[in-house]
Structures are given as structure tokens and as C-alpha cells.
Amino acid sequence: METPKNAHSVNSRIREGLSRVAAALRADEWERAKTLGLNPTQLAILVLLEGRVDGLGVKEIAAHLGVSQPTATDSINALEKKGHVEKRTGLTDGRSVSVRLSTKGVTLVSQETESDMIGRAIGALGDAAQETLLVTLVTMIRGLQEEKSIPVQRMCVTCRYFDPFAHPESDKPHHCHFVDAPFGQRELRVDCREHEQADPTSRAATWDAFQAG
Known part of the structure; x- marks a missing residue:
């Protein structure tokens, strides 16, 4: 990470602080996903879909996760092969597809746990x-x-x-x-x-x- 031009501004220091926390969260996401046999994007999709009984479209999923549609599509396809999500064609528009958790996916998400590392950091506040x-x-x-x-x-x-x-x-x-x-x-x-x-x-x-x- 490059040192910002105005490293002494509050804005810059807050951004730097958030980037450090984000790095810890990313490392934590890899560990949590690995224990479930997933990658972080796949886990994020399952967590996003949890509780959304009508599912979400691929475009919506990509927007929520801040990834490209091809990246979201690849992850959704991998999750579908593993039986964690289901795709359903829209009733009024045969070209639209909604993605929702399968029964297996719901069970897997229920096994997802929070990080002790992040939990300890928050608890210390x-x-x-x-x-x-x-x-x-x-x-x-x-x-x-x-x-x-x-x-x-x-x-x-x-x-x-x-x-x-x-x-x-x-x-x-x-x-x-x-x-x-x-x-x-x-x-x-x-x-x-x-x-x-x-x-x-x-x-x-x-x-x-x-x-x-």
C-alpha cells in the first residue's frame, strides 16, 4: 500500500486503519471458507442468500459482493454443482434466473462460525x-x-x-x-x-x- 500524499489527514489515517482491519477480515474469510470446502466468494454468496426466500439474480449478487458478473457466475455454478444453491427461471421472464439456497446450502450456512480473532478485537473495545x-x-x-x-x-x-x-x-x-x-x-x-x-x-x-x- 502506497503512502498517501497527505498521510497526516484524519481521512487518510482512517482509510489506513480500515484497510488493516479489511486485511484481517479477508484472511479470516479464507480460513472460515476453507473449513467449509469453499472459497471466500462462494461463502459470501451463501451468506448473502441466507434468509432471501425468493433468491437474487446474478447481477444483484455481483453488485452486493462488489465483483464482476462473470466472477459471480463462476462461483454460483460451482456452488450449484456442490448442491448448495438452486437456480430457478423467472415466471414472467424466461431469461431471468434467481439463485437461492438449497436445503444443503441452508445447513452449510448454519455451520458457519464467527472468528475468535475478530471477536476478541471487538470485545476488547x-x-x-x-x-x-x-x-x-x-x-x-x-x-x-x-x-x-x-x-x-x-x-x-x-x-x-x-x-x-x-x-x-x-x-x-x-x-x-x-x-x-x-x-x-x-x-x-x-x-x-x-x-x-x-x-x-x-x-x-x-x-x-x-x-x-
């Missing part, structure tokens, strides 16, 4: 720092998706069921209308299988209320 980091990451991801750099993620802050700071005096200030229950900042989700994307206007209003709270 303490509760308050963990919460701050989670909110910061949500903010960064939301900014990237609003710029259309990444697809809309299945986060609380983009979901139509999310009601931020509905209970402002409580230690569980937010409300999820899907389960009709309050929850706290530490419980904010980055990827929720029950997520239903809110329309752009509602997303903007929800985000304003989240920030104001």
Missing part, C-alpha cells in the same frame, strides 16, 4: 465503544448506499418497520413494527432477514429522525 462503532459503520454504509456505490442493505435504518427513538426515555429507544417490540442501539442490525425496504422519502425521514435522536 468495551460496550460503549462497540455501540459507537456500530452506529458509525451504519452511518458509513448508509452514506455509500445513498451515493449508489453499494446496493441498499438490509439495515434497520432503511427498513419500513423501523421507528427510531420512539421511546426516547428508555434504554431501548427504537421500535420494530415487524415484531412490535422496542430495542436498543446495540441491537441495530446491518443485515436483517425480515427487512423490507422503505421508499426513498420514508428512508430520508427515518434517517433524519435517527440522527436527531
